[in-house]
Amino acid sequence: LQFFHDSRSRLPPGPWPLPLIGNLHQLDHLPHRSLARLAARHGPLMSLCLGAVLTVVTLSPDTAREILQRHNAAVAARSIGDSMRACGHCESSVLCLPPRRKWRALRRLGAAELFSPQRGGGGARPARVEPRGAPVDVGRAAHAAALGLLSRTMFSADQDPATAREVSDVVDEASVLAAGPNVSDFFPAVAAADLQGVRRRMARLVKRMYAIIDEQIERRKRSRAAGEARRNDLLDVMLDKEGELEDQSTDEMKRHGTIRGLFTDLFTGGETTSHTIECALAELLQAPNSMRKVQEELKTVMGTKQQIDETDISKLPYLQAVVKETLRLHPPVPLPPYEAEATVEIQGYVIPKGTKVLINIWAINRCVDSWIEPNKFMPERFLGTEVNFMGRDFQFIPFGAGRRICLGQPLAHRMDEDNGVDMRERFGLALSLVVPLRAVAEEIH
Numbered sequence: 001l002q003f004f005h006d007s008r009s010r011l012p013p014g015p016w017p018l019p020l021i022g023n024l025h026q027l028d029h030l031p032h033r034s035l036a037r038l039a040a041r042h043g044p045l046m047s048l049c050l051g052a053v054l055t056v057v058t059l060s061p062d063t064a065r066e067i068l069q070r071h072n073a074a075v076a077a078r079s080i081g082d083s084m085r086a087c088g089h090c091e092s093s094v095l096c097l098p099p100r101r102k103w104r105a106l107r108r109l110g111a112a113e114l115f116s117p118q119r120g121g122g123g124a125r126p127a128r129v130e131p132r133g134a135p136v137d138v139g140r141a142a143h144a145a146a147l148g149l150l151s152r153t154m155f156s157a158d159q160d161p162a163t164a165r166e167v168s169d170v171v172d173e174a175s176v177l178a179a180g181p182n183v184s185d186f187f188p189a190v191a192a193a194d195l196q197g198v199r200r201r202m203a204r205l206v207k208r209m210y211a212i213i214d215e216q217i218e219r220r221k222r223s224r225a226a227g228e229a230r231r232n233d234l235l236d237v238m239l240d241k242e243g244e245l246e247d248q249s250t251d252e253m254k255r256h257g258t259i260r261g262l263f264t265d266l267f268t269g270g271e272t273t274s275h276t277i278e279c280a281l282a283e284l285l286q287a288p289n290s291m292r293k294v295q296e297e298l299k300t301v302m303g304t305k306q307q308i309d310e311t312d313i314s315k316l317p318y319l320q321a322v323v324k325e326t327l328r329l330h331p332p333v334p335l336p337p338y339e340a341e342a343t344v345e346i347q348g349y350v351i352p353k354g355t356k357v358l359i360n361i362w363a364i365n366r367c368v369d370s371w372i373e374p375n376k377f378m379p380e381r382f383l384g385t386e387v388n389f390m391g392r393d394f395q396f397i398p399f400g401a402g403r404r405i406c407l408g409q410p411l412a413h414r415m416d417e418d419n420g421v422d423m424r425e426r427f428g429l430a431l432s433l434v435v436p437l438r439a440v441a442e443e444i445h
């Protein structure tokens, strides 16, 4: 008992764990919220046991800055859920890979190619909702718009409607599976048994997604062999670089593993976009004043113009503030999981090597020390401020921060190099959010 007490005494404070289950009984289906409630009693850096897994949660901008800036070298590996091991997906997923050579190569590729003007995806198209006046499934319309944009960036083409629907369903189901509680994650010793069958169910979805991507790869290879012109999209770039990324395996499941892994991750990223659009509309529908301001701004700036481009975004400050305020209140990735690869000391506390580290973005974005009325939807709070989601203002980190900051987030330091003049870098992601948001908002209007 003395040993147990001593080893815990240098950990951050936290609720006392029960035998076997640890603190699992104190979490509900929204763990970011239950962890925030627990932190009110134990402090913004808190340790607890989730089953057999020692976990440290950070819930304040200051502790997040210390982990993601000062100790980022030691805390940059992902703590991977067992479902991500289905079909060996984690071995080629930028989301899961440890911060080493392959991960760096994929990050570089994503940063350079994803938002380059050549790969604009042929422009975002308005979501089609027929017939006019009928009820709108906002989530579906927004997800379809987001996936269409991604599909055109990767393959220079929309998927046919049946495949697009299937991709959307697979991504939805996989997100629910990956985010749900899994005994294997809390008791790694029994993970191999896959007691809840989560990995097995995930494997079915991953295989389906890989088959859809494979079809595109084979089609492209045939068109290349026939001497057709290059599309210069992400698939062309990936096929050119495949040799460097080492997946010329003869094993069917490993062949094109890197392309499959990256494209699957990117499709999953589309879900965050549609989640944000859904939340923005839900907030706007409850805030008629804000909705009116958005619509007036759109009418004044855009008129009847159908296609928004980068230059228009800077003329829509209120819509940008709505997107930011939505990301602050409803971050689609509220609790990104890390793993400490070395023991680190933070504010006098010790986080041992191997500890799971959760960054509670949801709680950080609502920190009472940083925001007035933090739980209220007030887009105006972002007007006239420089606070941005580039990962430097730690009171607002919807895309995370540090070296694992969201890959969809155009990189802030590229902008620094250009003295901040590269508006494309700055607004690339905002564009991908705003275009479908406008499309759906207009349908509602």
Ligand code: HEM
Pocket: 094, 095, 096, 107, 114, 265, 266, 267, 269, 270, 272, 273, 276, 327, 331, 332, 333, 336, 337, 361, 397, 398, 399, 400, 401, 403, 404, 405, 406, 407, 408, 409
């Ligand atoms: C509203 C939009 C989005 C939000 C709020 C968001 C947020 C996040 C967050 C919080 C993380 C974890 C960061 C960390 O660990 O510190 C992340 C990771 C990631 N995001 Fe996004 N994301 C969005 C859109 C996208 C899109 C559209 C894509 C793909 C095109 C994407 C691709 C990724 C990838 C690949 C990672 C893993 C990066 C790594 O571990 O190295 N995200 N995102």
